[in-house]
Amino acid sequence: xxxxxxxxxxxxxxxxxxxxxxxxxxxxxxxxxxxxxxxxxxxxxxxxxxxxxxxxxxxxxxxxxxxxxxxxxxxxxxxxxxxxxxxxxxxxxxxxxxxxxxxxxxxxxxxxxxxxxxxxxxxxxxxxxxxxxxxxxxxxxxxxxxxxxxxxxxxxxxxxxxxxxxxxxxxxxxxxxxxxxxxxxxxxxxxxxxxxxxxxxxxxxxxxxxxxxxxxxxxxxxxxxxxxx
Numbered sequence: 001x002x003x004x005x006x007x008x009x010x011x012x013x014x015x016x017x018x019x020x021x022x023x024x025x026x027x028x029x030x031x032x033x034x035x036x037x038x039x040x041x042x043x044x045x046x047x048x049x050x051x052x053x054x055x056x057x058x059x060x061x062x063x064x065x066x067x068x069x070x071x072x073x074x075x076x077x078x079x080x081x082x083x084x085x086x087x088x089x090x091x092x093x094x095x096x097x098x099x100x101x102x103x104x105x106x107x108x109x110x111x112x113x114x115x116x117x118x119x120x121x122x123x124x125x126x127x128x129x130x131x132x133x134x135x136x137x138x139x140x141x142x143x144x145x146x147x148x149x150x151x152x153x154x155x156x157x158x159x160x161x162x163x164x165x166x167x168x169x170x171x172x173x174x175x176x177x178x179x180x181x182x183x184x185x186x187x188x189x190x191x192x193x194x195x196x197x198x199x200x201x202x203x204x205x206x207x208x209x210x211x212x213x214x215x216x217x218x219x220x221x222x223x224x225x226x227x228x229x
Contacts, residue, residue, distance in 0.1 A: 003035065007042045015039050015046070016054035019061035028065070036065040040085045044069065050092055052100045056107035059089045063114035086115055090122055097129050102141040105130040109148055123154070131159045139170040143178045143185075150188035164191055168199055176207035180215040183222035192226040 007015065019039045022032045040062055043050070050058065062068075068083020093100070093108050100108070105126040112119060130137075130145060137145075146163055149156075167182055174182065179200055186192040204219075211219065 012049040016058040023061035023064040052104040059111035063111040146185040150185040184218035187222040187225035
């Protein structure tokens with residue numbers, strides 16, 4: 001309660017980290033939900049205050065708690081009402097997309113996925129930005145982006161080709177878990193064949209012993225989908 005009453009005095013960074021902390025606690029309580037809603041309420045009055053990192057951190061946290069804010073119909077591309085928080089994050093993200101790195105693009109798209117909002121214009125902008133900065137992607141970025149695209153069913157050929165090339169480029173940097181996830185995502189996106197599977201399997205085979213049962217299931221799914229015998 002004490003923190004909630006002082007949020008108006010907090011910086012955008014503190015608001016983002018407060019929302020993140022409330023979302024990370026394993027046992028959600030009514031008090032934590034109220035805190036998340038209070039963060040959202042204060043954030044709505046902070047236009048131009050959030051940098052890309054803090055904006056996506058807050059968006060992910062609020063989306064995890066299903067906090068969207070009061071419904072609005074102010075977005076032309078949406079026939080359905082969406083929350084004011086979603087609207088705010090969308091506007092702030094589109095305004096400063098040129099400053100987003102790959103991690104922020106991924107966080108933004110994941111937040112909208114958790115909110116259950118499909119925004120084609122924002123999705124295309126985020127994927128285009130990720131494509132532009134793809135040379136700066138870490139191995140984790142590559143895995144998370146392809147996993148997200150597979151969950152959303154985003155078959156955009158131009159960015160997918162680029163992100164696949166980055167996966168090949170980073171192949172020796174991936175952990176066994178990341179390789180299993182990567183193969184699973186590529187299979188769901190229909191980008192896996194017996195030939196290109198070999199590229200990733202050569203790196204994965206020496207690490208097979210570290211895979212969990214879930215990782216093995218993902219790997220077997222990928223191999224089946226690729227047509228390998």
